[in-house]
Amino acid sequence: MKSLKYIALIGLLCAGLTTLARANVTDLGEVDLPNNGDATELQGFIDAGGDADAVLCFKSVESGSTDFGGSIDISVNGDNTLHVEWDMTGTGHLVCGFSTKDGKGNLVHYYSVAADQGTTGEADLIVPGNGASALSHLDVFCCVGGVTTPDGGTTAMLLGGALASLGAVRRYLKRN
Secondary structure, three states: OHHHHHHHHHHHHHHHHHHHOOEEEEEEEEEEEEOOOHHHHHHHHHHOOOOOOEEEEEEOOOEEOOOOOEEEEEOOOOOOOOEEEEEEOOOOEEEEEEEEEEOOOOOOEEEEOOOHHOOEEEEEOOOOOOOHHHHEEEEEEEEEOOOOOOOOHHHHHHHHHHHHHHHHHHHHHHHH
């Protein structure tokens, strides 16, 4: 009975660690753009330190699909920030950045996403000016690529789970 408790505990710990997985999103700061427009916002992202190969692949205030078939889910947090989740699995592209735009001017807040975390992830984004209640739109910038192997943390959890399972099976087989 003790081994069953340990296996259940290991399973709960692994499940708890996966909830801590959040993408590495770098805040590139706010920029007051000279004018509105997709080309200006894309160039602002590149100038702020984003990927030079980026393209604008999603622009909306609601959840939806990117130009490449990935999904973007948007919700407003209690502290008036924007929560974004993305999944670009199987599209050949990844999310390489975001911008949030205030609806009362040309103030834009830019973010970049680490290349090894652009396939799937989630992040909380600040909306400049009056917060998420005054959001004009969210821009998502995509880049060609896509990570096909799990990151180091996922690999370690999978390896640990497999070894723990093998150990449990070995003990079970020794008893019988």
